[in-house]
Amino acid sequence: YRSAGEVSVDHKTWREAQTQVIECRRVLKYTYIVSYYLEDKAKKALHEDHQAQLQHYTEMLSEQCEKPFNEIDFNQVYNLKNVVADYAKNIVELDMLDDDL
Secondary structure (H helix, E strand, C coil), X not given: CCCHHHHHHHHHHHHHHHHHHHHHHHHHHHHHHHHHHXXXXXXXXXXXXXXXXXXXXXXXXXXXXXXXXXXXXXXXXXXXXXXXXXXXXXXXXXXXXXXXX
């Protein structure tokens, strides 16, 4: 049994996670363009590593959010939501600092 307050927090976490999945997919959409134009092999490798990690964790979060509500592991959703937010922020900052672009 879960209290109404716990269910409310879960709904909020789920909505935030859905929003984060959408935002990360938007970021990923542009990372492929950036990757195409990067000439420095070391920078490109770092960029593509961050890109792959962001894609991996975004898919994990998306899979959690697609489950029936009573089967969702909200601790995992909360953690993944924070992980993908950090990866998205870091890859955007990495790309903005790149002189090759």
